[in-house]
Amino acid sequence: MDIDVLGALAVRENGASITPTAPKPRQVLAVLSLRADQVVPVGVLIEELWGECPPRSARTTLQTYVLQLRELISVALRGDPEGAAGRTAKDVLATSPGGYILHTCGGVRDAREFERLAGSGYRAMDAGDFPGAARRLREALGLWRGSALADVQAGVQVQMEVRRLEESRLCALDQRIEADLRLGRHRELLGELTVLVQRHRTHETLHGQLMVALHRSGRRSEALGVYQRLRTALVRELGLEPSAGLRRLQRSVLTSGPELAPEPARAGGERLSRVG
DSSP states (O other), X not given: OEEEOSSSXXXXXXXXXXXXXXXXXXXXXXXXXXXXXXXXXXXXXXXXXXXXXXXXXXXXXXXXXXXXXXXXXXXXXXXXXXXXXXXXXXXXEEXXXXXXEEXXXXXXBHHHHHHHHHHHHHHHHHTTOHHHHHHXXXXXXXXXXXXXXXXXXXXXXXXXXXXXXXXXXXXXHHHHHHHXXXXXXXXXXHHHHHHHHHHSTTOHHHHHHHHHHHHHTTOHHHXXXXXXXXXXXXXXXXXXXXXXXXXXXXXXXXXXXXXXXXXXXXXXXXXXXXXX
């Protein structure tokens, strides 16, 4: 079974879609997919579907949604009898004590692949392999097709998991931009960072990266303007001043501090840069 959650929900068994169109069964499948190969308690699914005020018929209705999912799985399994290896829908979406478990049987999960590639990129950053880090993080981010589970009606469980995934995406993006800055690609980053700081109005790291990219592109006054807009947004929306690190970066921009200058080229022709 292949599962995609980094965008619209797409779940395939033997290459055939088992993603229902009805909102509630789709919601059940989303939770099972996010916790694939783990038992999902009935109470968790009920909370996702109805919050703190489930109807008396919640368990029976949930069983109906599970039955609908199993019907879709059965159709997919019949489409490839040899590939199914004798499995039934109840083997794929199994009942366990207290809940249900969706077995992937080694299928591809885009969220897991994203985490693998992003982790590889972080390790490359730690090792000073900035070209490798940029490449692996870019590949990880390329798995995203939009906002996580963009077409799923979200209850508390899905909302929580979407926030986690989106935060992981932002962390990978931040590190990929950092790797590109280290490689002296500041001019290439200006357009992307300009859009990102408009989208994330109080995200200090992205604003700091844009300040560095602007400064290294000979646009110091614009870099200082980025700082002022961030400070205004932080004070107005959160009641906070910029962090000490960002204030140091502003002073470095004001004085054209040496820590903002790109590092010399290394053997092999790669230019490295350092965010102050």
